[in-house]
Amino acid sequence: MEQVLNQNVIDAVDLKHKKHIRILIITGFVFLVYLIGSILHFDLPNLAKKWNKDRASMFMLDIYAHKDHIKMNWKDPQKIDVRFEGGHRHVYKDDPTWLIRNKNNQSTIVNFDNGGQFVFFPNRVEMRNFPNINEPFIFKLNKNGKPYVDGYVGKESMLPSWMRATENKVEVRPSLYERLQVYGSKVEVHRYELGWKYFWFDFDSPLVGKGFFDAISLMFNEDRVDPKISNFNLVVNEFLENEIWHHNTVLFAMVETLLMAILGTLIASMVGLPLAFLAAYNVTPLSSIRFFLRRLFDMLRGIDMLIWSLIFLRAFGPGLFTGIFAIAFTDTGTLGKLMSEAIENTDKKDKEGIQSTGANKVLQHRFGIIPQILPIFISQSLYYLESNTRAAVIIGAMGAGGIGLHFLGALMTGNDFENVAYMAILVLVAVMCIDTMSAKLRRLLIGIEDKK
Amino acid sequence: MYSDNILGFETIEKNLKAMAFKRLIYSFISILAILFLLSSGLTIAEENNAGSFQRGLSKFFDYPVDLFKEAFESGWRWYAYVFKYLPDLISTINMAFFSTLFGAIFALLLSLFASKNLIKNQYIVTLSRRTMDILRSFPELVIAMIFLYLMGKSELPAVIAIVIHTAGALGKLFSEAIENADNKPIEGLQSCGASWWQRVRFAVIPQVVPLFISYTLLRLEINVRASTILGFVGAGGIGEALSAVIQFRYGDEIIAIMFLLVITIISLDYFSRFLRGRLIGDNK
Numbered sequence: 001m002e003q004v005l006n007q008n009v010i011d012a013v014d015l016k017h018k019k020h021i022r023i024l025i026i027t028g029f030v031f032l033v034y035l036i037g038s039i040l041h042f043d044l045p046n047l048a049k050k051w052n053k054d055r056a057s058m059f060m061l062d063i064y065a066h067k068d069h070i071k072m073n074w075k076d077p078q079k080i081d082v083r084f085e086g087g088h089r090h091v092y093k094d095d096p097t098w099l100i101r102n103k104n105n106q107s108t109i110v111n112f113d114n115g116g117q118f119v120f121f122p123n124r125v126e127m128r129n130f131p132n133i134n135e136p137f138i139f140k141l142n143k144n145g146k147p148y149v150d151g152y153v154g155k156e157s158m159l160p161s162w163m164r165a166t167e168n169k170v171e172v173r174p175s176l177y178e179r180l181q182v183y184g185s186k187v188e189v190h191r192y193e194l195g196w197k198y199f200w201f202d203f204d205s206p207l208v209g210k211g212f213f214d215a216i217s218l219m220f221n222e223d224r225v226d227p228k229i230s231n232f233n234l235v236v237n238e239f240l241e242n243e244i245w246h247h248n249t250v251l252f253a254m255v256e257t258l259l260m261a262i263l264g265t266l267i268a269s270m271v272g273l274p275l276a277f278l279a280a281y282n283v284t285p286l287s288s289i290r291f292f293l294r295r296l297f298d299m300l301r302g303i304d305m306l307i308w309s310l311i312f313l314r315a316f317g318p319g320l321f322t323g324i325f326a327i328a329f330t331d332t333g334t335l336g337k338l339m340s341e342a343i344e345n346t347d348k349k350d351k352e353g354i355q356s357t358g359a360n361k362v363l364q365h366r367f368g369i370i371p372q373i374l375p376i377f378i379s380q381s382l383y384y385l386e387s388n389t390r391a392a393v394i395i396g397a398m399g400a401g402g403i404g405l406h407f408l409g410a411l412m413t414g415n416d417f418e419n420v421a422y423m424a425i426l427v428l429v430a431v432m433c434i435d436t437m438s439a440k441l442r443r444l445l446i447g448i449e450d451k452k
Numbered sequence: 453m454y455s456d457n458i459l460g461f462e463t464i465e466k467n468l469k470a471m472a473f474k475r476l477i478y479s480f481i482s483i484l485a486i487l488f489l490l491s492s493g494l495t496i497a498e499e500n501n502a503g504s505f506q507r508g509l510s511k512f513f514d515y516p517v518d519l520f521k522e523a524f525e526s527g528w529r530w531y532a533y534v535f536k537y538l539p540d541l542i543s544t545i546n547m548a549f550f551s552t553l554f555g556a557i558f559a560l561l562l563s564l565f566a567s568k569n570l571i572k573n574q575y576i577v578t579l580s581r582r583t584m585d586i587l588r589s590f591p592e593l594v595i596a597m598i599f600l601y602l603m604g605k606s607e608l609p610a611v612i613a614i615v616i617h618t619a620g621a622l623g624k625l626f627s628e629a630i631e632n633a634d635n636k637p638i639e640g641l642q643s644c645g646a647s648w649w650q651r652v653r654f655a656v657i658p659q660v661v662p663l664f665i666s667y668t669l670l671r672l673e674i675n676v677r678a679s680t681i682l683g684f685v686g687a688g689g690i691g692e693a694l695s696a697v698i699q700f701r702y703g704d705e706i707i708a709i710m711f712l713l714v715i716t717i718i719s720l721d722y723f724s725r726f727l728r729g730r731l732i733g734d735n736k
Contacts, residue, residue: 031553038550042611050603059602256500263493266486302718306681306691307710310698314515316508319501390591394681397593401500404593408685411597424594431589 061176062417066197068092070099070110070118070189074141077122080108090203090244098191110189112178118189124150125187130174137163139170139182147182196418202242207235215239245422250406254426257402260320260392261385261434264327269381272332276339282351283343283365293336300333309395322400327388338380339373346372375446382438389434393427403427522703533708537693541712543607544689548675551611555618555675556668562619563626570630581627587620596682610687614675622671629663662731669724676720680713 039045069083082099084090095101098111108120116130127137138150147170152158156165164171172180177192200215201207206225210218218225219232226234240248277283279293309326316322351368359367396404403423410419498505523530565571565580592613599609637655646654683691690709697705 035550035553038546041546042550042608043606044608047608050606050608052602052604056602059598256496259493259496263490263497266490298718302714302721303710304677304680304713304717306677306684306694307713311512311515312508315512316501316505320497321501321505321508324497390589393591394593397597398681398684404591407594408597411601414601420598424590424598427591427594428586428589431591432585435585435589 057176059417061192062415063421065177065192065194066418067190067192068096070191072108072120072125072187074145074185074187077120078106080120084198084203085244087244110191112191114175114177116174116178118178118180120187125180125182127172127174127180130178133160133174137172139172139180139187141184145184147184196245196422198242198244200242201238202244205238205242207238245419250403250419250423250426253396253401253403253406254430256320257323257392257396257404257427258389258430258434260323260327260395260400260402261388263320264324264392265331265381265385265388267324267328268331268335268384269377271328272335273339273377275332275336276343277365277369279336279340280343282346282348283369293340297333297337297340300329301337302333303330305330305391305395306398309398309400313399318399318401318405320401323392323395323402326395326400327391331384331388335380335384339377342373342376343369378445379442382442386431386435386438389431519703519707523707526704530704530708533705534712537690537705537709537712540690540693541716544679544683544691545676545716547607547611547683547687547689548614548672548679551614551679552618552668552672552675554611555615556622556664556671558615558619559622559626560664562623563630566623566627567630569633581624584620584623584627587616588624589620590617592617592678592682593685596687597685600686605686605688607688610679610682610689613682614678617678618671618675622667625667626664629660629667633659666728666731669728673717673720673724676716 043050067085069085070080071083072080080101082092082096084092100109100111101107102109106122110118110120112118112130114131116133117126117128119126119128123140125139127133127139139147140150142148142153146167147165149156149159149163149165149170152165159165162173162175168184170180170182172182179190179192181188181190198208200212201210207215207218215235219235221231224231224234229237240251242248275293275297279290279297281287281290284290305326308329309322312322312325316325346369350372351364354364354368392402393404393407396402397408399405403426407420407423407427410416410423494505501508526533562580562584565576566584568577571577592610595616596609596613599612603609633656637659638651641651641655679687679689680691680694683689683693684695686692690713694706694709694713697709
């Protein structure tokens, strides 16, 4: 008898197991088909082709390198100047060591670290000594004022792949770090070097060339660089007023974004918690209020942060309020719903215990419910703070201001990629800091149960 | 600190009061800090905002009211708009669904390396955890904008951005789920002579997979919102349609799109809640 029963049980389990496996295989198959279809739909296999290669390499290069522009006008060949990143206000007063002017034959030599040289003459530009390039190329202007490569007129297709000659422009790029452009009116050489130059101090700053640690030690040095103000103030001012990196605006924008996130979350949690109490059946007996609040939460949450920020953008204009309220509105809904559920799930016994001592309703809630929900409340609020830091960047980019907008602006100019990278790194650091801090705070406030 | 004998009531009361006092001080300080943060932050906001708070508040309802007015004026045509933007909506949802699925696969791979009870090498665990931290710290928009710039306008940049973020965010949750899996069922099966695969199949997967699916569903919801926003900056789908009609100031169509979005988000919310409830068993 027992044997039979066992056999039945085993059969039943087996059958169920087989059914599970069958469902699993079918779902797996469906997902696989969907995945393959979507990969084709989104054109993932052609990912490599979609890259705008020039843009991508310029972008990468700009992130870890900087460049100096050396420019010569054909009309005024003696006036050759060197500019940092081509900026109008960033002209070097003294020639860098790699630029040699030869008064005798009126030539100017631009040296590169790999031994290569571009040599400017009043009527031509020569390219010499580049590694793996044996032929010295010469670039000139023809009678019509158009640039050409000497010896290759009409044979442009025989030029090496790193050189491109069109009617109005000859572009030469032996490697990523050297670039020569010859136009009818001017010649321009870009000379790349690694690193973020002038990151700490600006071109015109008295402290130019000082690194981070130099600056820190200078801060506490008694000998004043500028007799009018103390070194500490000087260093801070010069750093913030960096015209190339705009630390002033960027850092303030970062603070704005953080403020948006923090204030938005604070307001959401301060409004959401009382509303959550009103929406919980074990606190509020009136079902009409509960129903109304529930639908309010659904509405606040359902209308996406995107839509809220659009509405607020119209009302408050670009600025912090838009971000703060968009975050606060959405998260009031989310937190209110979460917390009202948490309140409803609290253990009745605590509240009854308080009630048995003759405490009034307010005290019952204070000592019967709040201690139970406080850990959930704090950890949820902190969790939303983390995700709102990212959301604030996004809302900012849609028009509310802060670092998001600056990021978008720098990206759209199309050549300030080092600033784009700087801001991206700043956002990364800020988000990670908030993450770590909130994790620490959570552990501190709720104790170790969360740690595990 | 204390001797072996049992504490008297007085000592207990004294300790309790000291603790309560300490708590009171802490709460007082934190409340002060929060108030200070609020007031100073709002002052900064008021100073740097384009319009003042009060003027903004009075204008708050103008825009929605205008939109609704226009929607009412357009009458029956409005319903046609709702259907007109349905394909866009589907493309946005598809974008979110695909990136969630793809991201979840990456997250699964990463989480296997980030779980202490699976990988004994401390360095690999730390490395993959840091990787996940970095992946999820970038807002989707930042990655998407860079890729949009480099690849031109299409849906692919948004998909890549969401996949990267999802891999990081889900990876962390997955690895925590794996680490928190109870060891007892595994030991129980081992004691009746189950093989490695049987132990994984009947003791680990049942514990972990419902959680995985529920986290993935939550992510799907977040990603639908995210892909709408990314569409708004140029990645196609309903977001792009919304940004277009906002520029043209077609109030009725704006309302139609917002209506579609809100309906989608709410229904997705209920659907995933229902599914999660069935999977984990507690219908929260």
